[in-house]
Amino acid sequence: EIVNVNALEILDSRGNPTIRVNVELASGVRASASVPSGASTGENEALELRDGDQARYGGKGVLQAVANVKERIAPKLIGRNAGDQEGIDRLLIDLDGTPTKANLGANAILGVSMAVARAAASDQGLPLYAYLGGAAAVRLPVPMMNILNGGKHADNSVDFQEFMVMPIGAPTFAKALQYGVETFHALKKILGKQGYATSVGDEGGFAPNLKSNEEACELIIGAIQAAGYVPGVDIALALDPAASSFYENGKYHLTKSGQGVKSSSEMTALYKTWAPKYYLVSLEDGLAENDWEGFREHTAALGYYLQIVGDDIFVTNTKFIARGIEEKTTNAVLIKLNQIGTVTETIEAIKLCRQAGWNYVISHRSGETEDTFLADFAVAMGGGQIKTGSACRSERIAKYNRLLEIEAELGDKAVFQNSFAAK
Ligand code: PGA
Ligand code: ZN
Numbered sequence: 107e108i109v110n111v112n113a114l115e116i117l118d119s120r121g122n123p124t125i126r127v128n129v130e131l132a133s134g135v136r137a138s139a140s141v142p143s144g145a146s147t148g149e150n151e152a153l154e155l156r157d158g159d160q161a162r163y164g165g166k167g168v169l170q171a172v173a174n175v176k177e178r179i180a181p182k183l184i185g186r187n188a189g190d191q192e193g194i195d196r197l198l199i200d201l202d203g204t205p206t207k208a209n210l211g212a213n214a215i216l217g218v219s220m221a222v223a224r225a226a227a228s229d230q231g232l233p234l235y236a237y238l239g240g241a242a243a244v245r246l247p248v249p250m251m252n253i254l255n256g257g258k259h260a261d262n263s264v265d266f267q268e269f270m271v272m273p274i275g276a277p278t279f280a281k282a283l284q285y286g287v288e289t290f291h292a293l294k295k296i297l298g299k300q301g302y303a304t305s306v307g308d309e310g311g312f313a314p315n316l317k318s319n320e321e322a323c324e325l326i327i328g329a330i331q332a333a334g335y336v337p338g339v340d341i342a343l344a345l346d347p348a349a350s351s352f353y354e355n356g357k358y359h360l361t362k363s364g365q366g367v368k369s370s371s372e373m374t375a376l377y378k379t380w381a382p383k384y385y386l387v388s389l390e391d392g393l394a395e396n397d398w399e400g401f402r403e404h405t406a407a408l409g410y411y412l413q414i415v416g417d418d419i420f421v422t423n424t425k426f427i428a429r430g431i432e433e434k435t436t437n438a439v440l441i442k443l444n445q446i447g448t449v450t451e452t453i454e455a456i457k458l459c460r461q462a463g464w465n466y467v468i469s470h471r472s473g474e475t476e477d478t479f480l481a482d483f484a485v486a487m488g489g490g491q492i493k494t495g496s497a498c499r500s501e502r503i504a505k506y507n508r509l510l511e512i513e514a515e516l517g518d519k520a521v522f523q524n525s526f527a528a529k
Contacts, residue, residue, distance in 0.1 A: 107132040108183050108225075111218060113175035115168050118143055118473040119501040120308060123156075123168045126475075127175055127217035129225040131188055137228055139220035141213045142444055143473035145308065146258045146267060146348045148395050148418035150426065152447040155211025171214040178210060179218055188226040195219050195450035212447035219448040220479050234479065235512055238449075239486030246279035246513050247484045247492035248272055248524040249506070250344045250388065250467065251286040253293055253329075254314075254322050255307025255496075256362065257348050259472050262307075263315045265362045267348035269322045270493070271330065272387060274524045275340035279513045282522070283506055285333070285341055290497035293329035300325075308472040310496030318363050323384040338385035342526065345380075346390040346493075349373065350418045353394030370400030374407050381412060387526050390415035390440055390467075401435045409437045413465055413525070422446040422455045431462040438465035440493070443483070456487050465525050469493040474501040481508035490525045 110130035118124045118140075126140040143154060155174070157167040182201060186194060198218060202210045227237030235243045251271050256264025271289050276282035293312060294304050302314035316322055323343060330337045337343075352359045358368045368376065370393055377392055389408065393400045395418035405414045417440035420426045427439055439459050443452045459466040468484040470493065484492040492509070495502030513520045 108186050108188050108222070111175060111180035111183050113172040113214070113217065115172050116140060116475065118475050119499065120473045122166050122473055123163050124473070124475060125168050125171050125175070125213050125217045127221040129188065129218070129221040131225055131229055133229055135225055135228045137221050137225035139217055139224055139479055140475035140477040141217045141220075142471035142475060143213075144442070144444070144471040145473065146351045146418070148350070148421040148445065150395075150421045150423065151445045152212030153206045153208040154213050154444070155208075168213060171211040174210045174214045175218060179214065183218070183222075188222050188229060191219075191223055191226065192450045194222050195448040198448060207447045212444060216444050216447045219450070220443070223449050224479070233512070233515065234482035235485040238483065239488060243486045243488060244516055244519045245485065245488045245490055245521045245523065246509060247468065247490055248274060248282055248522075249286060250491065250493040251290070251496055252309045252346075252493070253286070253290045253311045253496050254326060255309055255311035256313070256319070256322070258351050259309055260307035260313030262313045263317075263362050263364075264313075264319055264322055265347070265352055265360045265365070266319050266322070266345060267351065268309070268346035268390075269311065269326055270344040270346070271326065272342045272344050273340060274342050274387065274526045275336075276522070278520070278522050279509055283510065285335055287497040288333040289326070289329050289335065289341060292332040293326060296325055296329055296332060306496065306498060310499035310502050316363070318365060319360070320380075323380065327384065342385045342387040344388035344390070345386060345392070346415075346417070348391050348418070350391065350394040353397065358394070370397055371403065374400070374404045377408060381408065386412060388413040388415060388438075391417045391419070395419045398433065398435060402433055405434055405436050409434075413438045415440050415467060417442075417469075422452060424451070424455050424458050427455055427458050431458070431464070438467065440469050441466050441487075442469050442471060444471060453487070456489065465489065465491065467491040467493050470495060470502070470505065476501055476504050478504050478508035481505045481512065485509070485512050490523065
């Protein structure tokens with residue numbers, strides 16, 4: 107039984123305010139959860155409520171969201187059973203009453219939803235992954251490690267946002283992480299030798315001023331080899347160009363790298379040449395969120411050998427995912443809790459993917475906190491893939507460390523089997 111719900115304005119990894127919610131139960135259990143925040147956000151994401159008071163944090167304060175938790179949400183939750191996640195999430199959705207959670211703020215609502223789940227898990231003496239996923243929650247995810255950052259996540263000359271390594275040939279999660287981390291360290295050496303900067307972007311990947319987007323892939327392949335691994339066998343590449351961020355008037359503008367303006371089909375043709383050359387297994391947001399037509403062609407051309415992941419186009423919303431399944435827009439979905447705003451709705455989005463036989467990737471945001479909810483959630487949902495950043499910056503590493511802990515705790519029961527084994 108919930109006896110108290112409280113909230114606090116804290117900071118995320120970019121130094122922007124975000125919300126932490128604390129829930130207390132009659133049993134004495136206390137749990138908290140912190141909400142992340144994106145930079146290359148989809149147009150249809152649930153609303154992140156910010157104060158807009160320019161005198162504080164450039165308008166980014168979240169005191170209103172904090173007040174909404176304390177004054178409007180808390181009184182409705184006191185006395186309720188924390189174990190009724192769905193009932194509580196429905197109550198929050200109804201209390202808000204808008205499709206984008208614009209009234210109370212999706213940040214306020216999600217903080218409560220996550221903290222309630224954590225409190226209930228603790229009350230039942232279960233780790234969060236077991237509480238949310240039951241006895242079936244034994245599969246560790248393959249990490250997509252974003253070791254080179256561009257786009258809106260870095261002030262450099264690279265248009266594409268994320269260049270990720272996926273250790274698909276590793277036997278365990280711990281080994282996979284080691285493969286990725288060693289590649290990250292090898293990349294640092296290579297960049298340094300070539301006179302490139304080794305400072306990092308928002309997700310902890312290097313953010314050098316390269317001559318082209320291609321050069322990023324070439325350097326990463328060199329790093330995989332220098333670390334002693336075989337590209338395409340031990341470690342494959344995954345990309346998230348986040349193409350909505352360079353789409354304007356129906357065209358893709360590769361402005362940061364100076365590589366010109368391209369149509370949807372030209373972008374798809376470009377990726378087609380990249381796929382074998384750069385050992386690609388997964389391509390997320392290769393086109394923009396409103397380019398449904400382009401995506402259909404894109405998936406028809408590439409989807410039989412690549413995982414085509416929709417992020418901005420679906421925003422973890424069953425309404426858009428259902429349309430995507432119907433129209434064969436992609437063949438996989440990126441899952442972000444704060445795009446939709448409750449744990450229950452996020453699980454519904456995942457169920458829809460499972461029914462369609464689509465892969466799903468559990469993802470962080472570029473603005474994160476030390477909260478590790480995501481790691482447990484990825485194991486609970488069992489999809490076998492997580493995107494949670496590079497091999498540095500503690501807000502990213504916290505999730506990896508939690509996954510190491512879960513794998514060790516599961517011991518012989520732990521399963522590490524990637525979704526690309528058959529491809
Ligand atoms: P964001 O980026 O968190 O800045 O939106 C992540 C992504 O596009 O996957
Ligand atoms: Zn994305």
